Amino acid sequence: MKKIVLVLGLLTVFSKFLGLVRDIMLSYFYGASSVTDAYLISLTIPVTAFSIIGTGIATSYIPMYTKISKERSKELADNYTNNVASFVIIACTVIVIIVLAFAEPIVKIFASGFEGETLKLTTNFTKISIFGIYFSGLIYVFSSYLQVKNKFFVTALMIIPYNLVAIISIMLSSFNITILAIGSVVSFAAQLFFIIPFVVKKGFKFNFRFNPSDDYLKKMIYLSLPVIIGASVDQVNILIDRTMASQVMVGGISALNYASRFNGVVQGIFVTSISTVMYPIISKMATEDNIDGLKKTLSQAIIGISLLVIPATMGIMSFVEPIVKLLFGRGSFDSHAVTLTSSALFFYSIGITWFGFREILSRAFYSLQDTKTPMINATIAMGINIILNILLSKYLGIGGIALASSISGILCAVLLFISLRKKIGSFNIKIISISFIKILCASAAMVIIAKISFRYLTRYNSDNLSLSISIIIGGLIYSILIYIMKIEDLNSIIDSIKIKFKKKNNETL
Known part of the structure; x- marks a missing residue:
């Protein structure tokens, strides 16, 4: 496991570096402005629209596929995968129709402070970017399939074509700003087309075969519901953060995005690499009732995250402004944008280690087919986040919004620690x-x-x-x-x- 995590971490470093280059390019051309605010909200809407469902499906898919393969056959497990993929396509179609019909009201929900040209631009962007959910939805299914087959490196690399296309589209958007939205759709398509050959190589053939009465699909949906609710809680937190930021000042959404993206680089390199490898392993252990092995793997993952993320967090907090200037301080990214982003990054960083713990602990519950506990804890954390957002943004502005997210993340992780210990006993x-x-x-x-x-x-x-x-x-x-x-x-x-x-x-x- 550790060798895979190391290689996966190196691949993730490269892919996250490209993601950082993408954000640097965006900051260079547009800074922290109404254009970047419009672009980011137009991306948030389709991501929110499907990641809620997609996260639930991907989380419940792996234990279910493992169970079908072990108890029945690979052929039945592949049929189940086809059914899930077909269900995703139908769900995406429904979402696309709703967003196209009510684009402007939906934008107002996600960014209540938008008016005039910013609102119009965001609405136009959203009508284009929403079609990307077809590709992102299938990515959730097929990347989970590859993880079950231990093809972790492929899923780590698939973000590279996404970022390359996104970088090119940002550069070309200087000729026509609509290319920003078109590029987001093409980026998701490039990601899907990258992994399809590897899926086919493993012997899987896609056929549109939707059977709503299938028992395995029903059970997966049942297990997914709490995860979907939990994921929707996370998305609601993001929605609240960005809505509050749109009301605080122009460029507030962009500042939060740049800060959270940089923290996401740290999360992706260290936390995602560990959790991606760990999840199929502990899912198999849970299926075999190997609780001691699960505890040991979980303990190693937590220590591994602490070992890597804590020094990164303290380093970010100590050098926050020089880091922001180094990464983004050029082009249209002026001193005001540096100040805003530095404040958000500092307060986001307080909770980054705990966000990692939350990810690992949630995966432990999912492997045990307990999706309700993470949902309940996430809901409690969301309530805290809403209250703190309102209170802290009045005194700390954009920094207060970031701090509210960190505090709620810490609380959620602590609650998960307590709940998991009650469920499986002490784990070192x-x-x-x-x-x-x-x-x-x-x-x-x-x-x-x-x-x-x-x-x-x-x-x-x-x-x-x-x-x-x-x-x-x-x-x-x-x-x-x-x-x-x-x-x-x-x-x-x-x-x-x-x-x-x-x-x-x-x-x-």
Whole structure:
């Protein structure tokens, strides 16, 4: 598992780097403006419209496919996949019709502060971008299919064609702004067409075969409903954040987007890589009633996330403005946009580690076919987020909206910890806590040394070069400290590397 996570992490680094380049290009051409606000909301609407359903399907699909394959046959499991894909196409068609018929009122729901030309532009963008859900819907199904077949690398790489097309469309939009919306649809199409050959290679043949009376489909939908509600809670949080931002100031949505996207890079590189590999493994363990194995894998995943995300989080919070200037501070991205985005990024970063914990813990519940508990906890967190959004945005503006999301994310993760422990018993909480404290100490020392280095280097070099060198110095210090402190999961990784190295030497001799 650890070798796969490492390779998957490297692939994700590259794909997330392209995603960051996409956002940098967007900030260069349009900054934090009404155009970027319109574009981002037009993307939010189709993503929200289907990701709610798609997340539920993808989450319930993997345990169900594994169960059918084990108890029945691969042929029946593939038939089940065809039925799910057909159901997705029908659901997408219904959503497209609704959005086309009520585009402007829907836009007003997602961004109540939009008026005039911004509202008109967003509505036109939305009528085009909504067709992308056909492709994104099927991506949910077929990427889950490939994960069951242990084709993790393909699903990690599929974001690359998406980002490449998106980057090109942003550049071409300087000639015609409508290309921004068209590019979003083509980006999803490129992603789907990238993975189809790999799906076919595994022996799967798609046939439109919708059977609403199929017992497996019914059970999947039943299991998906709590996940769908839980996912809708997350989407409602995003909706609330962006609606509040549209009321606070022009460019507020863009600032939140740039900040959350950068945090998403950290999440994608470290958290998604671990959770993607972990989920099929613990789903199989749950099917085989191997709870001890599930606990061990879960513990390793939590420590792994802490090991990677905590230092990244503390580094972001300590160098937030230089990081924003390094990534986005050019073109139309002026000093006002830097200030807005820095504030949002700082407060979003407070909760990033806990968002990772929430992802891992939710997957543990889903593997046990308990989709209700994450839904309930997410609903509680949403209520907290709404209240805090209203209160904190009055005092901290865009930063308050980001802080509200972080606090609600922390609360949700804590509730999931408590609920899971009640369900499966203790899963090495003591070891996790000790490792967590060691990582915090090592990260604090890393930040102190990196800050001292940055202040010294800026006397002789540019801020960007000084920041880059300081990050490298901090990373080296952190690596040395966690090795000296003997972090539990790090030791097992090093031991496995030593064993493999010895085996290769023996084979060579």
